[in-house]
Amino acid sequence: MAQDRFLDRRDAGRQLAARLLERHGWPDTTVLALPRGGVPVAYEVAYALRAPLDVFLVRKLGLPGHEEVAMGAIASGGVRVLNDDLVRRAGVSERAIAAVEAREQAELARRERAYREGRTPAPVEGRTALLIDDGVATGATLRAGLQALRSLSPARAVVAVPVAPPEACRMLETQADEVVCLFTPGDFMAVGQFYADFHQTTDDEVRDLLTRAASLHPTQE
Incomplete structure (x- = not known):
C-alpha cells in the first residue's frame, strides 16, 4: 500500500x-x-x-564517549542549554563541555553564515x-x-x-x-x-x- x-x-x-x-x-x-x-x-x-x-x-551537544546522548544543545541567538543532572551524573568536566561546545559552535556559525548571508535573525x-x-x-x-x-x-x-x-x-x-x-x-x-x-x-x-x-x-x- x-x-x-x-x-x-x-x-x-x-x-x-x-x-x-x-x-x-x-x-x-x-x-x-x-x-x-x-x-x-x-x-x-x-x-x-x-x-x-x-x-x-540547533546543534546537539553529545555526551563525551556517548555522542548519541544529548547532554545539551546550542542554537541560533547564542543560546546554550545543558542537562545539568546528566552532566553531573556522568561527571563531565567544564573543560570537556567547552570542547564539545566549541566544535558544535563552529559548525553552527558556518551554517549561520551560509544561510543568512548577512541578514540579522528574525524577531x-x-x-x-x-x-x-x-x-x-x-x-x-x-x-x-x-x-x-x-x-x-x-x-x-x-x-x-x-x-x-x-x-x-x-x-x-x-x-x-x-x-x-x-x-x-x-x-x-x-x-x-x-x-x-x-x-x-x-x-x-x-x-x-x-x-x-x-x-x-x-x-x-
Whole structure:
C-alpha cells in the first residue's frame, strides 16, 4: 500500500499551512525552520501566514564517549542549554563541555553564515515562534530546539510538522504551548516514507527560499 501523503516538502508545507489557518489566526508570528529539510515546508507556511521566515539552527551537544546522548544543545541567538543532572551524573568536566561546545559552535556559525548571508535573525521575543521541520522521528532535535527557543523569550512556542508518530507528538506537547502534527501514522518507520519526493534539501535551496522570504518580509536587513 502506498504511504505517500505529500508530493514533496513544498506540498507538505501548503497542507500544513491550511491546517494552521483552520485552527486560528497567527498575528505577531515568526516562522522558524530547522534546516535543511524544514525550510521548504516552513517557506510555504510563512507565505500563507504572511509571517517572517528564518532558520533556527540547533546543534546537539553529545555526551563525551556517548555522542548519541544529548547532554545539551546550542542554537541560533547564542543560546546554550545543558542537562545539568546528566552532566553531573556522568561527571563531565567544564573543560570537556567547552570542547564539545566549541566544535558544535563552529559548525553552527558556518551554517549561520551560509544561510543568512548577512541578514540579522528574525524577531522572536514577545512573538509566537512557530518551529517547523519536515517531520519528526524521535523528536530529539525539536525538544532541544524548544528548550533553546524558550531562552529567546517568545510569547508562545509552537511546533508544527507534517508527519510524526503519535508518541512523538505527545512528547512534544509536554514542552510546547501548541503542537500541530498533520498526520500521525501508527506504522511510522521514517519521515521519508510519507513523501513521494524526499530528495535532500541543498544549501542553495535553503538560501534561495530564505532570500525570497526576506523580500516579502524585509525585517532582517
